[in-house]
Amino acid sequence: MAFVDSLLQKCKSLSHIKQLQAHLITTGLFRFYPSRSKLLDFCATSSPSLLPYATFIFHHIPCPYTNDYNAIIRGLALSHHPTRALTCYLRMSRASTKPDALTCSFALKACARALAWSEATQIHSQLIRLGFEIDVLLKTTLLDVYAKASDLDGARKVFDEMGRRDITSWNALIAGLAQGNQPDEALELFKRVELEGLKANEVTVLGALSACSQLGAIKEGEKIWDYVRVEGLDLNVQVCNSVIDMYAKCGFVDKAYQVFECMGCRKSLVTWNTMIMALAMHGDGRRAMELFEEMVRFGVCPDSVSYLAALCACNHAGLVDDGFRLFNSMAGCGVSPNMKHYGSVVDLLGRAGRLEEAFDIVKSMPVVPDVVLWQTLLGACKTYGNVNMAEQVSRKLVEMGSNSCGDFVLLSNVYAALERWDDVGRVREAMKNRDVKKVPGFSYTEVEGVIHKFLNGDQRHSSWREIYRKLEEVRFRIEAYGYAPETNYVLHDIGQEEKDNALCYHSEKLAVAFGLISTSEGTPIQVIKNLRICGDCHAVMKLISKIYEREIIVRDRARFHRFKEGSCSCRDYW
DNA sequence: ATAGGGTTAG
Numbered sequence: 001m002a003f004v005d006s007l008l009q010k011c012k013s014l015s016h017i018k019q020l021q022a023h024l025i026t027t028g029l030f031r032f033y034p035s036r037s038k039l040l041d042f043c044a045t046s047s048p049s050l051l052p053y054a055t056f057i058f059h060h061i062p063c064p065y066t067n068d069y070n071a072i073i074r075g076l077a078l079s080h081h082p083t084r085a086l087t088c089y090l091r092m093s094r095a096s097t098k099p100d101a102l103t104c105s106f107a108l109k110a111c112a113r114a115l116a117w118s119e120a121t122q123i124h125s126q127l128i129r130l131g132f133e134i135d136v137l138l139k140t141t142l143l144d145v146y147a148k149a150s151d152l153d154g155a156r157k158v159f160d161e162m163g164r165r166d167i168t169s170w171n172a173l174i175a176g177l178a179q180g181n182q183p184d185e186a187l188e189l190f191k192r193v194e195l196e197g198l199k200a201n202e203v204t205v206l207g208a209l210s211a212c213s214q215l216g217a218i219k220e221g222e223k224i225w226d227y228v229r230v231e232g233l234d235l236n237v238q239v240c241n242s243v244i245d246m247y248a249k250c251g252f253v254d255k256a257y258q259v260f261e262c263m264g265c266r267k268s269l270v271t272w273n274t275m276i277m278a279l280a281m282h283g284d285g286r287r288a289m290e291l292f293e294e295m296v297r298f299g300v301c302p303d304s305v306s307y308l309a310a311l312c313a314c315n316h317a318g319l320v321d322d323g324f325r326l327f328n329s330m331a332g333c334g335v336s337p338n339m340k341h342y343g344s345v346v347d348l349l350g351r352a353g354r355l356e357e358a359f360d361i362v363k364s365m366p367v368v369p370d371v372v373l374w375q376t377l378l379g380a381c382k383t384y385g386n387v388n389m390a391e392q393v394s395r396k397l398v399e400m401g402s403n404s405c406g407d408f409v410l411l412s413n414v415y416a417a418l419e420r421w422d423d424v425g426r427v428r429e430a431m432k433n434r435d436v437k438k439v440p441g442f443s444y445t446e447v448e449g450v451i452h453k454f455l456n457g458d459q460r461h462s463s464w465r466e467i468y469r470k471l472e473e474v475r476f477r478i479e480a481y482g483y484a485p486e487t488n489y490v491l492h493d494i495g496q497e498e499k500d501n502a503l504c505y506h507s508e509k510l511a512v513a514f515g516l517i518s519t520s521e522g523t524p525i526q527v528i529k530n531l532r533i534c535g536d537c538h539a540v541m542k543l544i545s546k547i548y549e550r551e552i553i554v555r556d557r558a559r560f561h562r563f564k565e566g567s568c569s570c571r572d573y574w
Numbered sequence: 575a576t577a578g579g580g581t582t583a584g
Binding site for chain 1: 575576577578579580581582583584
């Protein structure tokens, strides 16, 4: 039967396949396993263009074997329509053809791609009934499905119940936790790998480095980088890219650049994009743009991420004309702008006060603007006090069913700035009636290699009393410098719940206060925050950096803010 | 009744 394999390998087109199939039919082999399944598998998985032909043949088989099903399910699972694999799996169950471990594996793969959690649970119980639960590979796939479908508890349960686990099982859970917003858990798990007598490989470190990036865990990140070099894992581009990202996101853009420059392997498109994004995050717009050009000279063709990174860089550095020019040149270079590019350029123009141009772009773009884009524009309207546009934009947001607290606050601030109190009251009412939601803010800070997490108004930290006492002192001292909290008319009136989370206990302030009491004088304090830093915190950080003579580095959702001697690296343009 | 399945960077 080996000749079928070798002939399949030589098939370069559908007509070759058909010739081979005709040959198999005339020699009578096609009716039998395994030639037919092999041909099906080849068509279903070697190229998306052959998949329709595979399903065509499949539907003409009166009574498909398990392996015929496997071939089709595998192909469909990898296609753009993974749910079709599940339909096929269902058909198989009804035809009472017995699934084997591979059938389950392919079907689970389809669940992972379709994020089909409940289907995964059904396959889970089936594979137990079929007696496959000792299969490490299958259990790892299962674990991965749960993690991808954001059921991390489910993933962990599968992991805990595995009798035998190899490094891949660990990798799946570490990566799952890191991608599922549980980087602290991911890192804990990573530290246990060695204790279990297993050896971390390149996939393990990818997950762990991603966790470090998210947490700003530089101590652990550097340890991993050492390990990477000792084990020669730095010959892997993905690992290098992850290290660059880790250094950048932990605040060390120069170290990121060193790794970028001295890589022992070929740079990929992602490598360039990562480094451009790193410079953008650190507000170094000029260098980011230079790198973008260098990349082009180097013969690497920028993709949509490259453009986004460069636009972002212009945005953070206030390079309005450069950014606008870049945006306008995209289409000519074969990259059509997506929602994020539009968002970036609208932000760029909006911050520069070029509201009409920004609005024109929104009105004329070929894709339907999303909520975030309108919010960006609304933010600009607030900054420049354009009530007229703010009202139009707000109406759009309401039409789109936006329930974000921020939208209401922004509009009401536009009115408040013009002392239109009736309108302020109206917005406030609308807000009460709408059950607006807020994303909870949190911050991380690392002290002596330990990551501490703070939520807004949090009292869960063991030193919370000292932290709050320190904040009072801070407030007292900065008031002497003329600080007054940024009055926010809406926030003052939305009741008790908000009072607990008032401005002065924003998570980044708690984190900085903790840094002040737990590190020695002069040590920089670094904080990572999940949302954008608010105006009040920004003002407070500047004063703290001056009065306490501390460099404070805050990485927010968008970029780094370096507060030193009373001013910020973003030059208040953010 | 040769195989085929798990984790992976911006």
